[in-house]
Amino acid sequence: MEKQGKEFSRRRFISQASKIGGASAVLGVSGAMGLFMDGSGEYVEAKKPDKEKPQKSPKKGDTFMLLNVRLESGYEYENGYIVATRSVIRNLEITKGTISKILDLKESYRKDLDCYDAKGLLLLPGFKDMHIHLDKTFYGGPWRGAVRRKNIFDIIEAEKTLLLELLPTAQERAEKLIELIAGFGSTYVRSHCNVDPTVGLRNLEELQKALANYSDKISHEIVAFPQHGLLLSESESLMREAMKLGATHVGGLDPTLVDGNMEKSLQTMVQIAVDSNAGIDIHLHEGGETGIKSVNRLADLTEEAGLQGKVTISHAFSLASLSESQAHEMASRLASLGISIASTIPIGKNTMPIPILQQRNVNVMLGNDSIMDPWSSLGIGDTLEKVHLAAGLYGWSYEEQLSQALSLATGGITPLNKEGKQVWPKVGDEASVVLVPASCSAEAVARLPKRAAVLHKGVLSSGELSYKKK
Structure with missing residues (x-):
């Protein structure tokens, strides 16, 4: 020494x-x-x-x-x-x-x-898990794999039964999951929470109880998430009630693929956010041209509604289809509007242009997303592991690259x-x-x-x- x-x-x-x-x-x-x-x-x-x-x-x-x-x-x-x-x-x-x-x-x-x-x-800044679903996990109970499905509509239908089955233990399971991510170093969490006709606002109520019990141990935000489609499940009134009950962000889901009307879906989501003086965090799984159209239209609406710095696009898989020059152009626009990207560091055929987003000063945040829930069985709850995966995916092996990569887990702090x-x-x-x-x-x-x-x-x-x- x-x-x-x-x-x-x-x-x-x-x-x-x-x-x-x-x-x-x-x-x-x-x-x-x-x-x-x-x-x-x-x-x-x-x-x-x-x-x-x-x-x-x-x-x-x-x-x-x-x-x-x-x-x-x-x-x-x-x-x-x-x-x-x-x-x-x-x-x-x-x-x-x-x-x-x-x-x-x-x-x-x-x-x-x-x-x-x-x-x-060694002292490190606390980690931030900026995309997770604390309200509907199998974690804390017996092992259970994800639901087998052909498409997103299959699992939406399956959730209508599963959510009611999980509801009696939703608070207990959420608390177990909070303990898990806290054990891996997360001191801040943004949790998406189902708001839909099946469970109404009950998942939100159970999640809020769990977070209140752990308020000394983790800070939080809650996204009211219309998992079954904002328009498809006619959840606008429920979403507005969720915002009154303390949700901090308005969620959304695939406005073209699920809701079937990109313009109306995005307009409705943005209007709820404006009326509630809240932020936005939309799940956008749609790839290719369809997804890019949604990103561009949401950027327009962000500017028109004065929501700069208050909008997050989760997943944004369509950005992986852009050429390098297109990615730079898109990243510049997102950065100018303060639109953040929340990513789970997906590993697949198309690679998300996270290094380009960072070069253009887009706020890129990481999340664990699904932890042993109907959608995926693979999450372990460790945000630092997500940084490790990013380092492997993007070839960050040098001392300074690894050192600066930590910012992805800490809200930008190194x-x-x-x-x-x-x-x-x-x-x-x-x-x-x-x-x-x-x-x-x-x-x-x-x-x-x-x-x-x-x-x-x-x-x-x-x-x-x-x-x-x-």
Whole structure:
């Protein structure tokens, strides 16, 4: 371990990291790694907590010290190329959910406060899952695969039975799913929630109960989602009621394929948003020319209605059909209107032009979407894994590429900017953070280490912190 206040590179850290690398490879995200750095700089197996005595942890409103936290401090260069990331160890004071002090190890700190030892773990910004369906998951119950279907209308029909079957346990399952994504480091979630004639507003009510129970551990937005078609299921009045009950965004679904009338479907969705002073987040699965027409028309309506910065297109698979020049042109228009793209990093025949969207400053957000629900069986709930998949898909293997890729999981925040200057954390930043056994962001994206502890506004939402007795 370095002397107090001295910086060191990832390569100097690698001798320590190699001792946990094997465990990381075997255990992966789901393994109970339990390895921490002791006072001599060696990684040792942590003692298992005494199950009879609950471990002390930060609560809402607490002021406390988080000691020996690893922060990224800059890049190292060789022959003009970034080859490593430097880091330092610091002590943080956290006051009522905010980082109030960042102290060099030589600086004194308040010994009267509760102190928790991070033991050299790396601090990352909390992750944001910006597209998930918490309200209709099979998760939390017995294994159940996705519904077999020929087309979207088959599963819409199947949902009319499944939603009623799941309704009695909707809150319980949503809470289990919240615990899952929080355990992977998500401190913010945007959940789509079915609003349709089958369940009316009951899924929304159950989801709101679940989110209220976990309000200290995760922040949220809710999209009122007409899964069975805004026009097709005649859900406009229900959608308006959902907005009155606290939904933050108006949803929509394939205006041409499902609703059969692109113009009326989009106009209705936008009007509800304007009347409710709310944002929009539409599911747009439609590909090719049909999907592109919807994107362009929604862009027109966004400008006409003054909804700049308040519109998200989820999936937007049609963008994958654009040529490179067309993608640049489309991305420029989306960026000028503040229209975001929420993606699950789909892997298939056509690849989403996410690097081009980022180059043009489009806000690209990631989500896990379906977690063991009627539509898909494959989601695991880990937003960092989505970044890892993006890195593989787009060939991001270099240190700075992996480091900057973290922004996809954090709402655009990275500890270092592209020039290698430390920009996070700063005093005054929200203490929604993730602690991982890694040397830097690049390693975290590449290796997917265990999330040792997750804090949401200073409250321990998942994992454990080592409490130091006063």
